[in-house]
Amino acid sequence: MEITNQDRERIRFENVSMEFQTASGPLEVVHDVSFSINQGDFVSLVGPSGCGKTTLLSIAAGFINPASGSVTLDGHPIVGPGPDRGVMFQEYGVFPWLTVEQNIAFGLNLKANRGRDSQQKKEIVDTYLKLMRLEAFRKAYPKQLSGGMRQRLALARTYAVHPEFVLMDEPFGALDAQTRSAMHDLLLDVLYAEGKTVLLITHSVEEAVYLSNKVFVISARPARIREVVEIPFPYPRHHDLQETEEFGALRSHIHQMVMREYAAQEAQSSPPGTA
Ligand SMILES: Nc1ncnc2c1ncn2[C@@H]1O[C@H](COP(=O)(O)OP(=O)(O)OP(=O)(O)O)[C@@H](O)[C@H]1O
Numbered sequence: 321m322e323i324t325n326q327d328r329e330r331i332r333f334e335n336v337s338m339e340f341q342t343a344s345g346p347l348e349v350v351h352d353v354s355f356s357i358n359q360g361d362f363v364s365l366v367g368p369s370g371c372g373k374t375t376l377l378s379i380a381a382g383f384i385n386p387a388s389g390s391v392t393l394d395g396h397p398i399v400g401p402g403p404d405r406g407v408m409f410q411e412y413g414v415f416p417w418l419t420v421e422q423n424i425a426f427g428l429n430l431k432a433n434r435g436r437d438s439q440q441k442k443e444i445v446d447t448y449l450k451l452m453r454l455e456a457f458r459k460a461y462p463k464q465l466s467g468g469m470r471q472r473l474a475l476a477r478t479y480a481v482h483p484e485f486v487l488m489d490e491p492f493g494a495l496d497a498q499t500r501s502a503m504h505d506l507l508l509d510v511l512y513a514e515g516k517t518v519l520l521i522t523h524s525v526e527e528a529v530y531l532s533n534k535v536f537v538i539s540a541r542p543a544r545i546r547e548v549v550e551i552p553f554p555y556p557r558h559h560d561l562q563e564t565e566e567f568g569a570l571r572s573h574i575h576q577m578v579m580r581e582y583a584a585q586e587a588q589s590s591p592p593g594t595a
Pocket residue numbers: 340341342347349367368369370371372373374375376410541
């Protein structure tokens with residue numbers, strides 16, 4: 321991928337902390353996190369379940385505000401969601417009351433995307449129905465789809481509005497291995513063509529290394545960045561990469577760190593005396 325202006329900082333977290341109020345008191349979920357995401361970066365977050373990954377993504381999306389610290393986009397504070405950031409949440413975010421094609425068209429009909437005429441919108445919807453292999457289901461409702469199909473529909477919705485930033489929370493988790501691999505290549509193709517900046521959460525270290533130029537290993541809760549692992553492989557990437565020694569070494573390094581954090585998180589959530 322010919323990444324333009326890769327040194328240009330876009331999103332910046334500075335000393336960000338977050339806590340939630342729970343029945344048993346405040347729970348610190350993010351602790352003093354600082355990082356930046358540059359134009360064209362593909363950043364993946366990996367870390368144990370419950371460590372605060374979705375919380376970090378929700379802060380970048382502008383859905384929640386941190387308890388302290390600052391979060392900026394191009395130097396301006398992020399105070400809410402915006403059409404520049406396409407977000408795909410863990411629970412997919414498809415509207416159950418809309419058909420498949422209406423779901424894909426939904427974002428195109430929002431105010432921020434009103435530049436397109438109805439023929440252009442139809443073409444975009446048709447393109448993504450085809451890419452996601454959902455053409456036969458265009459009139460179906462989400463409840464009539466399988467989990468993997470719903471996930472492909474959510475991907476179509478996210479890509480269809482061509483956001484500058486793509487923020488995705490485990491977007492490929494419900495897919496079979498072959499579809500997942502096809503979706504990886506489609507995402508890399510979209511990035512190549514459109515030069516997007518991506519923040520992705522995944523539990524698959526393999527996926528993180530294959531797709532990203534940087535992997536952030538997140539600690540056990542409260543989330544801190546344990547290590548930023550630079551992934552040096554040039555884009556476009558091909559699946560053969562996954563068979564190389566260098567790929568294997570990065571994968572096992574990250575995997576070991578994640579396992580360590582996973583163990584720390586487990587110890588935290590065990591009742592006293594059992595850890
Ligand atoms: N709105 C909320 N109110 C209270 N606690 C919350 C809220 N949202 C998240 N939490 C808590 O914050 C912690 C981090 O949650 P988060 O969803 O960010 O984790 P995660 O790393 O995305 O986990 P997973 O990999 O399982 O998706 C969890 O302990 C969760 O219970």
